[in-house]
Amino acid sequence: MRTEGSTDKPYVENPPEHLKEVHWGGGLAVHFYAADGPPVPPPPPVALRIARP
Amino acid sequence: MSYLDLTKGVPGLGKATVSFWFRIPATTREAARADYINRRFAPAGLNDDLVFAGSIPLLSWGPSVLQAQFTSGVMSNSAFVGPSYIGLQMDDVVAEAMLSVRFQSTNPAGLNDGSLSTGNSFQIGQQQPGGFSYSTEGMPAPDIFVAADTWHHLITSFDVSTGTHGSLWLAFDDHNYNGPQLYPSGEVARSYVGDGGGGSDPNAIDCVFNLFSGWFGYGFDPVDNPFGTPVPRDYAVHNLPVEMAELQIFTGRTLDTSIVDNRRAFIDADGKPVDPAAAALLMGKRPEVLLHGSGNWIAGRNTGSLGLRLPDTVIAAGQFTPTGKIDAYSPGPSLHGDQGTPGLRKRTAA
Numbered sequence: 001m002r003t004e005g006s007t008d009k010p011y012v013e014n015p016p017e018h019l020k021e022v023h024w025g026g027g028l029a030v031h032f033y034a035a036d037g038p039p040v041p042p043p044p045p046v047a048l049r050i051a052r053p
Numbered sequence: 054m055s056y057l058d059l060t061k062g063v064p065g066l067g068k069a070t071v072s073f074w075f076r077i078p079a080t081t082r083e084a085a086r087a088d089y090i091n092r093r094f095a096p097a098g099l100n101d102d103l104v105f106a107g108s109i110p111l112l113s114w115g116p117s118v119l120q121a122q123f124t125s126g127v128m129s130n131s132a133f134v135g136p137s138y139i140g141l142q143m144d145d146v147v148a149e150a151m152l153s154v155r156f157q158s159t160n161p162a163g164l165n166d167g168s169l170s171t172g173n174s175f176q177i178g179q180q181q182p183g184g185f186s187y188s189t190e191g192m193p194a195p196d197i198f199v200a201a202d203t204w205h206h207l208i209t210s211f212d213v214s215t216g217t218h219g220s221l222w223l224a225f226d227d228h229n230y231n232g233p234q235l236y237p238s239g240e241v242a243r244s245y246v247g248d249g250g251g252g253s254d255p256n257a258i259d260c261v262f263n264l265f266s267g268w269f270g271y272g273f274d275p276v277d278n279p280f281g282t283p284v285p286r287d288y289a290v291h292n293l294p295v296e297m298a299e300l301q302i303f304t305g306r307t308l309d310t311s312i313v314d315n316r317r318a319f320i321d322a323d324g325k326p327v328d329p330a331a332a333a334l335l336m337g338k339r340p341e342v343l344l345h346g347s348g349n350w351i352a353g354r355n356t357g358s359l360g361l362r363l364p365d366t367v368i369a370a371g372q373f374t375p376t377g378k379i380d381a382y383s384p385g386p387s388l389h390g391d392q393g394t395p396g397l398r399k400r401t402a403a
Contacts (some may be wrong), residue, residue: 027297027310029074029110030350032283033055044267 055377057353058286059168062278065304066114067214070336072319073209074298074326075111077141079201081293082150085109085143096144101132105284105291109141109150112300113284115157115276117234138287138323141199146215149198152225156213156275164211197225199235202393205387206320208310210239213275219258224310227320231255231311256309260309282344286376288349295352298386299326302342302357311345324388339363344373347381 080395089107104117117135122381141150199205205226213219219397223230279285282300284292308315318394319334321327333339343357344350353373355361384391 027347027381028345028385029296029384030347031296031380032292032294033378034081034292034294 055379059375061278062280063171065276067275068212069306070210070303103132104135107143110283111140114280152197163269206356222310300344301340315372351379
């Protein structure tokens with residue numbers, strides 16, 4: 001298993017000095033609204049390629 | 054409707070580490086359930102629309118594909134099914150939505166060898182709903198359920214960039230899942246450990262049709278555009294109300310989410326967001342996509358490397374196109390903090 005970020009950049013051994021908790025008293029999140037209006041057909045699918053062994 | 058569209062996609066999304074916060078209203082969950090019932094239980098025909106049937110997309114990318122089902126050698130039905138996505142899936146039974154990820158492919162999934170279907174049916178193309186539903190061991194109640202009206206955090210890292218063999222890491226609400234807990238409900242791919250496919254890597258996944266039908270060599274074939282949150286423009290009709298925050302996408306890098314210190318670059322021990330600078334330091338680069346702060350979300354302003362060349366050069370091709378009304382939302386993301394009153398949105402200035 002090879003992953004990046006776990007050994008090459010040991011975060012806990014060298015934390016950034018400016019690292020701080022994010023203040024979220026207002027301003028991090030958003031709300032998305034639902035689709036409305038008449039349904040639209042889905043986009044054309046990619047060509048179906050059928051191969052036989 | 055409202056969504057952020059990045060038509061050109063996020064190049065290299067076949068191998069990536071993705072972190073974001075989300076929540077779904079209970080009304081969204083029930084809308085998805087109704088959608089599932091309406092479309093999944095309708096009589097099967099030809100070219101049915103099963104795109105995102107019962108799904109609650111949060112991040113979506115790539116194309117819809119056609120699934121065809123044959124019985125005794127004759128196409129009995131076919132349906133458009135959804136693109137790759139990270140989100141939730143509802144059905145007619147469960148009380149809460151199930152965490153779900155699908156890696157869609159433009160390759161036909163192959164020919165069932167009988168082990169995954171009944172009678173003389175087989176399938177070509179992709180199953181929906183399906184892909185990966187992250188789940189705990191032991192059917193029939195294996196799924197990771199996601200409570201409505203409360204914030205959740207997800208880190209998922211994957212490499213499905215090539216071939217038939219991939220890797221997958223997942224941390225949901227600061228808890229790592231792997232091995233048998235990554236048991237897919239669909240038919241696109243399977244974990245080695247979860248279904249006894251062999252091997253001991255708890256993060257290995259494989260194309261199931263390659264696993265079971267060796268003479269079909271189809272593998273992962275990720276297509277990374279268009280990209281959108283919750284959906285790109287092509288799938289706007291399938292959008293449902295959700296709340297989102299703090300999206301970070303690092304392409305070309307995977308992350309072992311079983312290591313607590315890795316998770317601490319995204320979520321602190323109190324279950325709150327961490328300054329994105331921590332993740333950039335951990336991953337060794339800026340994220341390609343960074344939507345940080347309500348104002349940037351609302352404007353579709355990607356301050357990741359795909360959208361902003363430091364210090365201040367905006368890259369138009371890497372910016373999202375916002376459509377519809379996107380509101381700032383509070384309370385902000387946290388696992389254990391104020392979750393607000395269900396159904397009552399408190400709007401805040403961006």
